[in-house]
Amino acid sequence: MDTTALAQLLFPHVTLTPEDLEGRFPPRDLKEGAIVSRMAPSPTGFVHLGNLVQGLTSERLCHQSGGTLFLRVEDTDAKREVPGAVEILIESLKHYNIVFDEGATIDGDSGSYGPYRQRRRVEIYHVYAKQLVLQGEAYPCFCTEQELSDIHARQEAEKANFGYFGKWAVWRDRSLEEIQAELNKGTPYVLRFRSTGSLSNKIRMTDLIKGNLELTENDIDHVLLKSDGIPTYHFAHAVDDHLMRTTHVVRGDEWLPTLPFHLQLFRSLGFKPPKYLHIGPLMKMDGESKRKLSKRKDPELALTYYRAAGFPVQSVYEYLMTVLNSNFEDWRRANPDAPVDKFPFSVKKMNPAGSLFDAAKLRDVSKNVISRMDADTVYAQVVDFAAEFDADLHVHLTADEAYTKSILAIGRGGKKPRKDFAVWADVKPYLDFFFDDWFTVTESYPEAFDKADIKAALTLFTERYDEADDSTVWFEKIKAIAEEIGYASDMKAYRENPDAFRGSVADVSMFLRVAVTGRQNSPDMYSVMQILGRARVLARIEAMRATL
Numbered sequence: 001m002d003t004t005a006l007a008q009l010l011f012p013h014v015t016l017t018p019e020d021l022e023g024r025f026p027p028r029d030l031k032e033g034a035i036v037s038r039m040a041p042s043p044t045g046f047v048h049l050g051n052l053v054q055g056l057t058s059e060r061l062c063h064q065s066g067g068t069l070f071l072r073v074e075d076t077d078a079k080r081e082v083p084g085a086v087e088i089l090i091e092s093l094k095h096y097n098i099v100f101d102e103g104a105t106i107d108g109d110s111g112s113y114g115p116y117r118q119r120r121r122v123e124i125y126h127v128y129a130k131q132l133v134l135q136g137e138a139y140p141c142f143c144t145e146q147e148l149s150d151i152h153a154r155q156e157a158e159k160a161n162f163g164y165f166g167k168w169a170v171w172r173d174r175s176l177e178e179i180q181a182e183l184n185k186g187t188p189y190v191l192r193f194r195s196t197g198s199l200s201n202k203i204r205m206t207d208l209i210k211g212n213l214e215l216t217e218n219d220i221d222h223v224l225l226k227s228d229g230i231p232t233y234h235f236a237h238a239v240d241d242h243l244m245r246t247t248h249v250v251r252g253d254e255w256l257p258t259l260p261f262h263l264q265l266f267r268s269l270g271f272k273p274p275k276y277l278h279i280g281p282l283m284k285m286d287g288e289s290k291r292k293l294s295k296r297k298d299p300e301l302a303l304t305y306y307r308a309a310g311f312p313v314q315s316v317y318e319y320l321m322t323v324l325n326s327n328f329e330d331w332r333r334a335n336p337d338a339p340v341d342k343f344p345f346s347v348k349k350m351n352p353a354g355s356l357f358d359a360a361k362l363r364d365v366s367k368n369v370i371s372r373m374d375a376d377t378v379y380a381q382v383v384d385f386a387a388e389f390d391a392d393l394h395v396h397l398t399a400d401e402a403y404t405k406s407i408l409a410i411g412r413g414g415k416k417p418r419k420d421f422a423v424w425a426d427v428k429p430y431l432d433f434f435f436d437d438w439f440t441v442t443e444s445y446p447e448a449f450d451k452a453d454i455k456a457a458l459t460l461f462t463e464r465y466d467e468a469d470d471s472t473v474w475f476e477k478i479k480a481i482a483e484e485i486g487y488a489s490d491m492k493a494y495r496e497n498p499d500a501f502r503g504s505v506a507d508v509s510m511f512l513r514v515a516v517t518g519r520q521n522s523p524d525m526y527s528v529m530q531i532l533g534r535a536r537v538l539a540r541i542e543a544m545r546a547t548l
């Protein structure tokens, strides 16, 4: 076969050479050990947790090593693309603080290794496609869908392996004349790789997450360019990651089966392959067994879910860190206030088999994250959440900023901050009683208490309450009231001999709490009363007294 003639026949428009492109995209000038990696998502309109797991891993590797992270939009599959998907993608990643040094942006491209949208790189892929044809390593295949499914049916009947290879690869060795005849007729074709691999050969390689792997060579003549001239993922991966000078490819382990083909491509194209990190899937428990998170069954796979549920970005981020690096939690306990990017992220701590997604754990991490925030941060974030998802809450929170912040400051800042919120949606039920139009008494007094005791305690408190008391004096007064109505003021004495008392000071506090907050559990009562102010505290107690 005259490959020069074939290359000219198939790619008459290609004038650039691989050398031209090497010159246009020279090796990056980075310090020793700097990692160049990328996120390469497809714009399907659905951004999922797996994207974030992959993105965070790449981001940490690049930015911890003084390297470069870029965003490449893999839009070769036009059928899967929905309008606005690129914008959704970029916005979601930005929301999760994945900052790219270069790549696709909403307004176009930024960086000198682009274009960063694959459909705009067709000219580049054709240079290398032509090169492979010249080398005799690629050829056109004019099979119709029908012919391919006939081949598949015959393979099934013969119990042969499936795929376009060996004797099944019917266009692999056709003459230039036959090819020319089809081209003259305008028959559509794909460009295929001429594989010389064999299933009896093994390839050894080291994946930075999975460890040493032994893989079977690829013997399939996979498609490189589809009939519209657009590359497949595999071909674009080799060309792009070479020209963009990617040092580390972090991707889902669903790509492992085609890795031998990718390595073949790198070799045929004369490129040095990058280092690979194949991440195992996110799993969840379904009854007794584990399964992969599924788009259809698990709403928590979509990134939009976390935003709407009110998880702070930092909570999702820290949760994913606990999933990715087994020592993250210990580090966080030892460094409660350190910025998260000070954590020494390590590939060695990643689980090769994939990780278990645990919703309860996420809430737990989130409670810790929020408990470390100051009131101003909580205020800003919950106001943002409310603006998007709860207009009524937004109106209440912003009516008097200083008032809301004083509520949110209760129990914050000390050694043992309160852990009341896992998501911003928890804020409304926590503080609704601070707003008169929301205040209702939702819990009543337990039957066991004598109404006369409750009434007496409320009356005595009303007579003695002084807003200027500090919390010690305030509590001494409640203890005194307890004594006067025959309740224990000392909890230890009460626990030792409960029958000697009608109740305890804790019960007296509860009498006040139900009157003032409408419920049996609330944030610290002294702070609550200070914030509500004397008039409202006494009015609520009076209203309760009138019902007894």
Ligand code: GLU
Pocket (backbone or CB within 6 Å): 039, 040, 041, 042, 074, 237, 249, 250, 251, 252
């Ligand atoms: N577009 C591919 C995907 O979304 C990218 C895989 C890769 O990072 O190479 O799975």
